[in-house]
Amino acid sequence: MKAISYSLFGYDREKHPSCFDFDCYARGLFANIRFNRILYPNWDNVLNIDEASYDSKYRKLYDWLQGHGYIKVNIFQNGEPLCKAMLRRLQPVFAYTHPEWVYTHVLCRDTDSISTYREAQAVQQWIQENKSIHCITDSISHNIPMMGGMIGIAPAGFTSLMNSRSWTELLSLTTSIDFNQKGADQDFLNKYIYPKCADSSTEHFVLGMKQNIREGNGRHYSIADIEVQGVDPVFKMTNDCAGHIGAAGFYETPTVKFLRHYDPYEAEYLEIEKQFPKLFYWRQ
Numbered sequence: 001m002k003a004i005s006y007s008l009f010g011y012d013r014e015k016h017p018s019c020f021d022f023d024c025y026a027r028g029l030f031a032n033i034r035f036n037r038i039l040y041p042n043w044d045n046v047l048n049i050d051e052a053s054y055d056s057k058y059r060k061l062y063d064w065l066q067g068h069g070y071i072k073v074n075i076f077q078n079g080e081p082l083c084k085a086m087l088r089r090l091q092p093v094f095a096y097t098h099p100e101w102v103y104t105h106v107l108c109r110d111t112d113s114i115s116t117y118r119e120a121q122a123v124q125q126w127i128q129e130n131k132s133i134h135c136i137t138d139s140i141s142h143n144i145p146m147m148g149g150m151i152g153i154a155p156a157g158f159t160s161l162m163n164s165r166s167w168t169e170l171l172s173l174t175t176s177i178d179f180n181q182k183g184a185d186q187d188f189l190n191k192y193i194y195p196k197c198a199d200s201s202t203e204h205f206v207l208g209m210k211q212n213i214r215e216g217n218g219r220h221y222s223i224a225d226i227e228v229q230g231v232d233p234v235f236k237m238t239n240d241c242a243g244h245i246g247a248a249g250f251y252e253t254p255t256v257k258f259l260r261h262y263d264p265y266e267a268e269y270l271e272i273e274k275q276f277p278k279l280f281y282w283r284q
Contacts (some may be wrong), residue, residue, distance in 0.1 A: 002105040003044040005089040012052035028112035035115040048088035081179035091167045110149030114250040117236045132157030132200035138245040142208030146189035150246045256282045
């Protein structure tokens with residue numbers, strides 16, 4: 001079993017100065033679930049969500065997704081510091097929370113960054129290389145190895161390297177980071193996780209990270225055009241939906257065109273999308 005892990009929170013504080021509008025994240029989550037069903041067949045989508053966001057006006061949407069088997073839900077308490085809530089994406093790495101969720105690989109992704117075939121190709125190569133972590137940098141602005149929404153974790157190797165048996169134990173590695181500060185989640189990843197896992201990492205440092213170390217032993221300066229297991233190459237069209245892996249938002253025209261005309265499961269979502277016309281404006 002493999003999982004793609006998202007964190008959605010802050011409905012009760014959606015005007016927080018460090019947050020975009022909550023609807024953008026909810027919309028992006030749903031679009032990603034549709035894309036992931038095609039690009040990551042048989043992967044779970046895990047939604048880590050705080051109580052306020054779960055009990056919001058979108059409760060019916062989350063319950064519909066869960067009832068149809070499109071997501072698994074992990075609810076956490078309200079009011080967690082901004083970046084600690086972001087790090088909830090790491091929780092599915094540790095099976096103790098939900099013993100029935102035992103994953104060989106966990107991707108941490110942003111709800112507002114759309115999945116693409118090219119990203120799935122990078123993930124496929126990581127799985128083939130059997131490394132404990134996966135790091136992607138795909139923009140000149142990506143100047144640290146571990147971007148919070150562009151990493152992968154193989155729990156077996158990772159928990160051994162980190163000597164951590166739970167999410168709480170992992171975060172207890174530091175008392176010096178203020179998780180209220182924007183970017184603190186990535187400070188934690190790069191200061192406490194990367195040094196211990198770098199020797200067992202697949203790194204797709206396409207742009208951003210300095211390319212001053214030779215390729216090899218898991219380091220790549222491009223993403224190989226390989227076949228993604230179980231995915232029709234026709235879905236390379238999803239590469240047109242974003243400027244780069246991890247880009248905030250999506251290009252509206254190709255994304256809506258895909259959702260309306262090329263998603264083979266499109267008819268299954270009509271019922272729920274029509275109930276949220278403001279969120280899923282492509283149905284209007």
